[in-house]
Amino acid sequence: MAPTDPPGPASGARAPDVRPPGRIPVGPLAGFAALCLLICDPHALFGHVATRLNDHGPAYLHVIEPRMQGIDLAVVGQGAVATQQLRKLFGGTVIAAGAFEPETAERTVADGDADLIAFARYFISNPDLPERIRLNLPLSPYDRSTFYAFDAHGYTDYPFYDEEKAARA
Numbered sequence: 359m360a361p362t363d364p365p366g367p368a369s370g371a372r373a374p375d376v377r378p379p380g381r382i383p384v385g386p387l388a389g390f391a392a393l394c395l396l397i398c399d400p401h402a403l404f405g406h407v408a409t410r411l412n413d414h415g416p417a418y419l420h421v422i423e424p425r426m427q428g429i430d431l432a433v434v435g436q437g438a439v440a441t442q443q444l445r446k447l448f449g450g451t452v453i454a455a456g457a458f459e460p461e462t463a464e465r466t467v468a469d470g471d472a473d474l475i476a477f478a479r480y481f482i483s484n485p486d487l488p489e490r491i492r493l494n495l496p497l498s499p500y501d502r503s504t505f506y507a508f509d510a511h512g513y514t515d516y517p518f519y520d521e522e523k524a525a526r527a
């Protein structure tokens with residue numbers, strides 16, 4: 359890879375770059391957020407960061423809700439508190455993630471608390487996730503024992519809805 363190339367899969371195939379030219383996305387690191395919970399006031403810190411980012415016009419701000427800790431739901435019943443706060447402070451596009459279900463994702467966008475919702479775990483177990491949400495189809499559960507494993511199992515072998523239905527028939 360040439361030093362100036364953007365990061366991409368080792369195979370040489372590249373995902374399309376959807377960022378507006380010259381603008382970078384911002385997503386404060388989860389580890390940093392976890393550290394912050396221990397040593398500082400996350401409302402003050404991330405509120406300050408989101409406010410100051412307005413001066414730089416990043417492509418988007420990607421927020422992970424604090425109800426998630428890594429890949430686990432740590433706080434049951436907590437709403438989308440981070441994006442609700444930061445959306446008011448940051449004027450650009452906000453992408454929220456972290457334990458959203460299709461219904462709560464729709465509501466969060468409809469309420470104006472985020473522009474877009476990102477899914478992680480459900481996208482792993484549902485390769486046709488957008489289609490399933492659009493058609494209100496049931497979602498396949500994910501198997502967390504395969505997260506962070508080092509082969510394709512649990513990443514590329516979840517069935518599409520039609521395949522799942524055919525296997526059940």
Ligand SMILES: Cc1cc2nc3c(=O)[nH]c(=O)nc-3n(C[C@H](O)[C@H](O)[C@H](O)COP(=O)(O)O)c2cc1C
Nearest residue numbers: 388422426428429455456457458477478479505506
């Ligand atoms: C297999 C896996 C890998 C992940 N890798 C990252 C990562 O590299 N950086 C990061 O900020 N979050 C990572 N996350 C965490 C998600 O960004 C996020 O906390 C959460 O899983 C999203 O919520 P959801 O899974 O409920 O949709 C990962 C999650 C999973 C399941």
